[in-house]
Amino acid sequence: xxxxxxxxxxxxxxxxxxxxxxxxxxxxxxxxxxxxxxxxxxxxxxxxxxxxxxxxxxxxxxxxxxxxxxxxxxxxxxxxxxxxxxxxxxxxxxxxxxxxxxxxxxxxxxxxxxxxxxxxxxxxxxxxxxxxxxxxxxxxxxxxxxxxxxxxxxxxxxxxxxxxxxxxxxxxxxxxxxxxxxxxxxxxxxxxxxxxxxxxxxxxxxxxxxxxxxxxxxxxxxxxxxxxxxxxxxxxxxxxxxxxxxxxxxxx
Amino acid sequence: xxxxxxxxxxxxxxxxxxxxxxxxxxxxxxxxxxxxxxxxxxxxxxxxxxxxxxxxxxxxxxxxxxxxxxxxxxxxxxxxxxxxxxxxxxxxxxxxxxxxxxxxxxxxxxxxxxxxxxxxxxxxxxxxxxxxxxxxxxxxxxxxxxxxxxxxxxxxxxxxxxxxxxxxxxxxxxxxxxxxxxxxxxxxxxxxxxxxxxxxxxxxxxxxxxxxxxxxxxxxxxxxxxxxxxxxxxxxxxxxxxxxxxxxxxxxxxxxxxxxxxxxxxxxxxxxxxxxxxxxxxxxxxxxxxxxxxxxxxxxxxxxxxxxxxxxxxxxxxxxxxxxxxxxxxxxxxxxxxxxxxxxxxxxxxxxxxxxxxxxxxxxxxxxxxxxxxxxxxxxxxxxxxxxxxxxxxxxxxxxxxxxxxxxxxxxxxxxxxxxxxxxxxxxxxxxxxxxxxxxxxxxxx
Numbered sequence: 288x289x290x291x292x293x294x295x296x297x298x299x300x301x302x303x304x305x306x307x308x309x310x311x312x313x314x315x316x317x318x319x320x321x322x323x324x325x326x327x328x329x330x331x332x333x334x335x336x337x338x339x340x341x342x343x344x345x346x347x348x349x350x351x352x353x354x355x356x357x358x359x360x361x362x363x364x365x366x367x368x369x370x371x372x373x374x375x376x377x378x379x380x381x382x383x384x385x386x387x388x389x390x391x392x393x394x395x396x397x398x399x400x401x402x403x404x405x406x407x408x409x410x411x412x413x414x415x416x417x418x419x420x421x422x423x424x425x426x427x428x429x430x431x432x433x434x435x436x437x438x439x440x441x442x443x444x445x446x447x448x449x450x451x452x453x454x455x456x457x458x459x460x461x462x463x464x465x466x467x468x469x470x471x472x473x474x475x476x477x478x479x480x481x482x483x484x485x486x487x488x489x490x491x492x493x494x495x496x497x498x499x500x501x502x503x504x505x506x507x508x509x510x511x512x513x514x515x516x517x518x519x520x521x522x523x524x525x526x527x528x529x530x531x532x533x534x535x536x537x538x539x
Numbered sequence: 540x541x542x543x544x545x546x547x548x549x550x551x552x553x554x555x556x557x558x559x560x561x562x563x564x565x566x567x568x569x570x571x572x573x574x575x576x577x578x579x580x581x582x583x584x585x586x587x588x589x590x591x592x593x594x595x596x597x598x599x600x601x602x603x604x605x606x607x608x609x610x611x612x613x614x615x616x617x618x619x620x621x622x623x624x625x626x627x628x629x630x631x632x633x634x635x636x637x638x639x640x641x642x643x644x645x646x647x648x649x650x651x652x653x654x655x656x657x658x659x660x661x662x663x664x665x666x667x668x669x670x671x672x673x674x675x676x677x678x679x680x681x682x683x684x685x686x687x688x689x690x691x692x693x694x695x696x697x698x699x700x701x702x703x704x705x706x707x708x709x710x711x712x713x714x715x716x717x718x719x720x721x722x723x724x725x726x727x728x729x730x731x732x733x734x735x736x737x738x739x740x741x742x743x744x745x746x747x748x749x750x751x752x753x754x755x756x757x758x759x760x761x762x763x764x765x766x767x768x769x770x771x772x773x774x775x776x777x778x779x780x781x782x783x784x785x786x787x788x789x790x791x792x793x794x795x796x797x798x799x800x801x802x803x804x805x806x807x808x809x810x811x812x813x814x815x816x817x818x819x820x821x822x823x824x825x826x827x828x829x830x831x832x833x834x835x836x837x838x839x840x841x842x843x844x845x846x847x848x849x850x851x852x853x854x855x856x857x858x859x860x861x862x863x864x865x866x867x868x869x870x871x872x873x874x875x876x877x878x879x880x881x882x883x884x885x886x887x888x889x890x891x892x893x894x895x896x897x898x899x900x901x902x903x904x905x906x907x908x909x910x911x912x913x914x915x916x917x918x919x920x921x922x923x924x925x926x927x928x929x930x931x932x933x934x935x936x937x938x939x940x941x942x943x944x945x946x947x948x949x950x951x952x953x954x955x956x957x958x959x960x961x962x963x964x965x966x967x968x969x970x971x972x973x974x975x976x977x978x979x980x981x982x983x984x985x
Contacts, residue, residue, distance in 0.1 A: 335930050338922075363932035375927040379945025388941060389931040396932070428945075445931060 288313055288350055288484060289453055295344035295509075296333045303329040305509035306345065311453065314481040318500035318520060319488045319511075322528045326509045327488045328372060331457045335369045336362055349453070363389075364396040366452030366483075370442040370459050377429035382441075385429045386411065386448055393449070414447040418474040436467035443474040454478075455486045460494040472497030492524035505531055542598035543680060546720075547576055550687050553606045560608050561690040562660035568672045572686040579680035591865040591897040592807055592836040594681070597779050602720035602751050605635065608690060629653070631693070633711045636721035638693055651703045651735065652696040656724070659694035666696060670726055674757045674785035679809070681781045685722045685755045692724030695737060699730035699761070706736040706767075706956055713743040713750040713778065723754035727766070729792075734765040736956050746775040756784045760792035762816065767955050771799040772806060773975075776832060779805040790816025790845075795955060797824040799963070800835045801970050810839040814848045825854035826950045828943075828970050829862035829894075836865035841881065843872045846906075849880035855950050856887040857943050858894035869901040870913065876906045883913040888946050890920060890939065940971040 289311040296304040303326045311317055321327055333340050334347065336359035347354040354362060377385070390410075391401040402410070415425055418440040430438050439459055446454055456475065460468055475485065475498050487498055495503075495517065503519040504511045507528070512535045513519065523531075550557065550573065558566045584593035631638065631653060638655040652663070660667050677683045697703055711723060729735055743750055760766050772780060780803065788794055798808050812821055827835045841850050856864040866885045887896045900913040920942050928938035944967055951967065954960040969975040 337926055358935070359926065359929035360932050360934045363930055369930050371927065371930075375921075375923050377921075377924045377927070377942070377945065379948040380941050384941070385928070385931070385933075388937060389928075389933050392934060392937060393932045449931065 289354075290348040291334075291345070292347075293345035294330075294333065294342070294347060296329060296340050296342050298329070298340050302343070303340075303509055304333065307506070307509070307511055309504065309511060311484045311486065313452075313484055315502065316479070316485045316487065316498060316500045318495055318503045318517075319486060319506050320490065320503060320520065320523060321506035322532070323490075325506045327506050328457055330506065331369055331455045331486075331488060334362075334455065335359055335367060360392065361396070363449070363451075364393050368446050368449055368451030368454045370439070370446060370454065370456045372457040372459075372461060374430045374433075374438040374442055376431045376433075378431050380429050382425045382427060382429055383411070386445065389445075390448065410448065414444055417447050417477050418443045419470055420444045435462035436464060439463055439467065439471050440474070443471050443478075447474065447478055450478075451483065453484050453486070455488065456498075457488045458490065459487070460489055460491065468494065469497065492520045495520045507531060507535055540595070540599065542581055542595050543576055543579065543684065545601070546598075546604070546684055546688065547573070549604060549606065556606060557688070557690060562656050564660050564664075564667055564671055565656065565689055565692075568677075568686045572677055572683040575677045575683040576680060576687060579683060581680055588838060588867060590867075590899070591863055591895070592834070594781065594807065597751065597781065597805055598720075600718065600749055600751070602718050602749065603715075604688060604720055605715075608637070610637070629705050629707050631707065631709045633693070633709065633723070635713060635715055635719060636689075636723050637691060650698055650701045651707070652694065652698070653707060654694050654696075656692040656694060656726075659696075663694065663696065666728060667694065667726070670728055670757060670759055672757075674759070674787055674811075674813075675755050675783065676785070676811070679783060681753055682755055682783050685724060685753050689722040689724045689755075692726060695725070695727045695735070697729045697733040697735045697764075699733060701730065701733045703733075703735040706738055706959075709737065709739045711739065711741045711752070713748075713752070713774070714745070715748065715750070716745065718749040720751040720753060723752055725754070725756040727756070727758045727768070729758075729760050729764040729766045731761045732763040733761070736767040736769075738769045738956065738959060739771065741772045741774055741780065743774040743778045746777060748777060750774070750778045752778070752780045752782070754780070754782045756782070758784065758786045758794070760786065760788045760794050760819075762789045763791045764789070765793045767795045767797075769797045769799065769954065769956065769959060770808075771801065772803050773801045774803045776804045778803060781807045783809040784811065786810075786812040786821075788812065788814045788816060788819040788821065791818045792816065793820045795822040795824070795953075797822075797826075797950075797954060798837065799825075800827045800829065800833075801966060801975065803829075803833055803835065805834045807836045808838070810837070810841075812839075812841045812850070814841065814843050814850065815845055817845045817847045819845065819848045821848070821850035821852075822953065823850065823852040824950055824953050825866075826947050827854075827856040827858075827864055828947070828967065829856070829864060830859040831862065832860070833862045835863075837867075839866075839868045841870050843870070843876050843879045843881060846876045847878040848876075850882070852881075852883040853950060853953070854885045855947050856885075856896060857890065857946060858887065858896060859890040861891075861893045861895075863895045863897075865897040866915075867899040867901070868913070869903065870911060872904040872906050872909050872911065874905040877908040879906065879909040879911070881909070881911045885915040886946075887915075887917045888920065888943060889917060890943065943971050944968060
């Protein structure tokens with residue numbers, strides 16, 4: 288579904304991604320790990336079309352379409368979702384209004400009629416339960432005054448509503464206590480199917496105890512320098528990144 | 540050049556006729572108005588309190604003035620095409636500057652009096668002479684001009700202790716097939732412990748003609764009274780409006796004034812609130828949504844002349860295209876007025892690089908032991924929020940629209956009239972979506 292080839296990107300003339308290659312197929316879970324500043328969040332930002340970043344080379348194909356040519360909203364319609372590391376607060380826009388607009392924009396994109404109010408509210412109720420999101424939160428402004436855990440649960444709730452084909456979870460575990468982590472992870476696992484895929488960006492093995500990856504990649508200095516099975520995450524947990532850094536740096 | 544001259548000449552030529560057609564009370568102010576105008580000049584852009592607004596240019600246009608009080612068209616209620624199902628308001632129409640006869644027929648609802656000056660001067664002579672022209676300041680040339688040429692007006696009087704159950708809605712319509720200036724005049728007297736909600740809507744039926752509304756509104760809120768006055772403008776690019784509202788608040792009165800501009804051409808709104816009694820509460824709210832070449836300038840002055848009062852002021856502007864907004868707010872706390880609480884805020888969103896906002900918050904405090912604050916900010920849409928929404932599939936235009944709507948939501952939520960609050964949320968949504976029709980604002984048109 289996703290084929291990233293030699294992707295290069297910069298922000299304010301600083302080159303962050305220096306040739307990333309990655310292929311994701313339906314049903315797979317990929318973990319991207321790596322030390323701070325290696326470009327993990329940049330990769331998710333570039334894939335979702337954050338205008339702050341400039342793509343300077345390479346290509347990304349998503350279900351045969353040129354992802355980089357699409358505006359962010361069309362990437363969402365095509366089934367790409369990002370769970371933000373720092374979800375944005377939007378005072379004055381209620382979760383209900385936000386989600387209804389998002390859903391109906393997607394329906395419009397596919398030439399469908401807007402969802403009726405009753406159907407929409409039913410869907411909200413259904414999906415809310417997946418991450419045990421309180422009804423009160425759903426009636427409040429988007430992320431405004433939410434705790435760190437509530438914000439992350441709200442991200443997974445939105446993911447459940449939008450039913451993406453590929454979800455990128457950008458450090459969804461950061462700022463979560465164990466209980467919240469379990470709820471979020473079980474939400475992600477509930478939504479998993481053979482037709483969709485997940486990219487988990489994380490620093491720690493912890494999240495991967497709950498969301499089992501099929502592949503683990505290490506991103507360092509803007510490149511994927513190592514790819515292996517889930518055992519790599521455990522090895523990293525034990526040994527840290529230094530051995531990989533040394534290996535890569537000595538090659539250069 | 541002096542734009543006032545054409546109107547002074549007009550008055551001088553038609554003095555007898557104007558006097559003859561007007562209630563005698565209105566004639567009593569003309570001499571002093573005429574004297575003021577002898578030396579007065581309309582402010583040009585850049586002069587004090589008019590940093591962004593050129594009044595001289597607005598009045599310089601060759602407007603007709605309906606000196607002869609010729610009736611226009613048919614019943615505005617008819618031509619305005621509003622069916623009136625389940626109206627929760629008492630509805631009145633003014634056409635240009637005349638109050639339509641059908642509106643005045645049923646002029647006493649419950650015990651609330653709604654009457655044109657011509658009738659009010661006969662029925663309530665003492666009330667009228669006690670308050671007409673008492674608050675308005677002739678030193679403002681637009682007020683002097685209104686006083687010079689005005690031939691009728693509307694009195695809304697709520698006697699002591701009367702709590703009006705239904706809001707009053709006054710729909711002001713420009714429907715002349717020529718360029719015209721009108722002198723609208725309103726006197727609102729809310730008696731002791733009385734209460735009322737009033738909604739005024741300004742409309743222009745034709746987008747082809749230049750209209751100028753030079754209006755003066757005097758409001759007296761007696762001891763313990765409550766007044767909500769919503770003043771909404773939904774006019775056309777060729778409509779100009781210069782409005783001066785004067786408020787006299789007595790002890791324990793609670794006054795909310797909310798000025799809303801959804802569509803217009805040129806607007807200058809002056810608000811002068813004198814808080815004269817203890818424990819009085821004032822809410823002064825403003826919301827402007829402007830695009831194209833719209834120009835909206837609000838000038839507010841709240842004077843705390845008594846201790847233990849509070850005022851809360853919030854004006855929000857959303858400006859797009861080449862729209863120009865201006866806000867000047869001054870709060871004065873006079874000596875020996877302890878325990879006054881006064882807050883002022885002005886927040887503005889410029890949605891395009893060519894929109895301009897001028898803002899000038901001011902506090903002047905002559906008493907210790909008060910709590911006052913003011914704040915002003917001009918900003919753009921939150922880019923992070925826009926991107927966040929886009930990643931959820933909400934397109935750029937839609938995201939901008941939602942954010943602009945969210946920006947003014949709290950001002951709309953300050954509306955204490957539920958039907959209007961709901962209606963405003965709806966209208967603002969339509970306004971940002973660019974699908975607001977000229978008559979959508981009238982509550983009658985549901």
